[in-house]
Amino acid sequence: MIKNTTIDKQLGHKTIRAFKEKVLTKEQINTLVEVAQHTSSSMFMQQFSIIHITDAEKKDKIRAISGQKYVGANGDLFIFVVDLHRNQRIRQQLGKDDGRLHQTDIFLQGVEDTVLAVQNTVNAAESMGLGAVILGSINDNPGELLKVLELPTMTYPILGIQIGIADQTPQLKPRLPLDVVFFENDYHEISLVDLKDYDEIVQTYYDLRNSNRRIDSFTNQVGSKKLGTKETHRNELLDVLHSQGLCLK
Incomplete structure (x- = not known):
């Protein structure tokens, strides 16, 4: 590099x-x-x-x-x-x-x-x-x-x-491995198996960091309520944009 x-x-x-x-x-x-x-x-x-x-x-x-x-x-x-x-x-x-x-x-x-x-x-x-x-x-x-x-x-x-x-x-937060985010010419599908090692790295990071320690992994966060269906004010975003005269077409 x-x-x-x-x-x-x-x-x-x-x-x-x-x-x-x-x-x-x-x-x-x-x-x-x-x-x-x-x-x-x-x-x-x-x-x-x-x-x-x-x-x-x-x-x-x-x-x-x-x-x-x-x-x-x-x-x-x-x-x-x-x-x-x-x-x-x-x-x-x-x-x-x-x-x-x-x-x-x-x-x-x-x-x-x-x-x-x-x-x-x-x-x-x-x-x-x-x-x-x-x-x-x-x-x-x-x-x-x-x-x-x-x-x-x-x-x-x-x-x-x-x-x-x-x-x-x-501490420096570990990022996804290159082979699941960087492709040549075509998009590649991935599976949970491809992320197994990365999940272990992330779990170790959360377990050993100085503050807010917890047991967690990347795929667990993706599957959590962060991306779940719930009612929040963020769901009003499109209506707010329209009221501002934006994204009308």
Whole structure:
């Protein structure tokens, strides 16, 4: 395998959920935002925005939505927003109609822009010696989050990131073996037998790690209530997107 400092950082990525009581400097924040802006963008439409949450009340509400005590606590909280509203307003001021902005494919392009920017931001943060956690949990109540952020139509907050100085050193979580995720030309079906060794590795990881030890495996998690049928606010996602004027066709 080729090795360099960038690859070493990426292969050593660990999600950080505990941060020291110190906020980022203006220089650090500006650098992270610049990196996000220079992410690849579909058709150069640059269809995302970033909201830095500093208001204590909003932090509390986002923490309640996420159900995770570290959200909005130490470090800095950023919400990455799929933003078609900006381009809608540009078209309107040019005397144009909305064109294809309400179609699902344009929304997905915005999602791609936003998610790529999120990962680039995390990579930059880690290169600066900072820790980060990507927050999909902000979507646990999408309708309520829109109210908290007071977002206009044609926008949707897709992910959050908490960034700060790490106050923990978690172990590296083992990933799936390459031969079940990387194929040549054709997709390959797998069976539980193919994952037997990996399940044992994951079970050992959970059994020996420093915090939240438990007996668990990868296939057990896939078969758990995580992907089971249940009623949650996340099931309202499509209705919320429609109410925002998104994915209408």
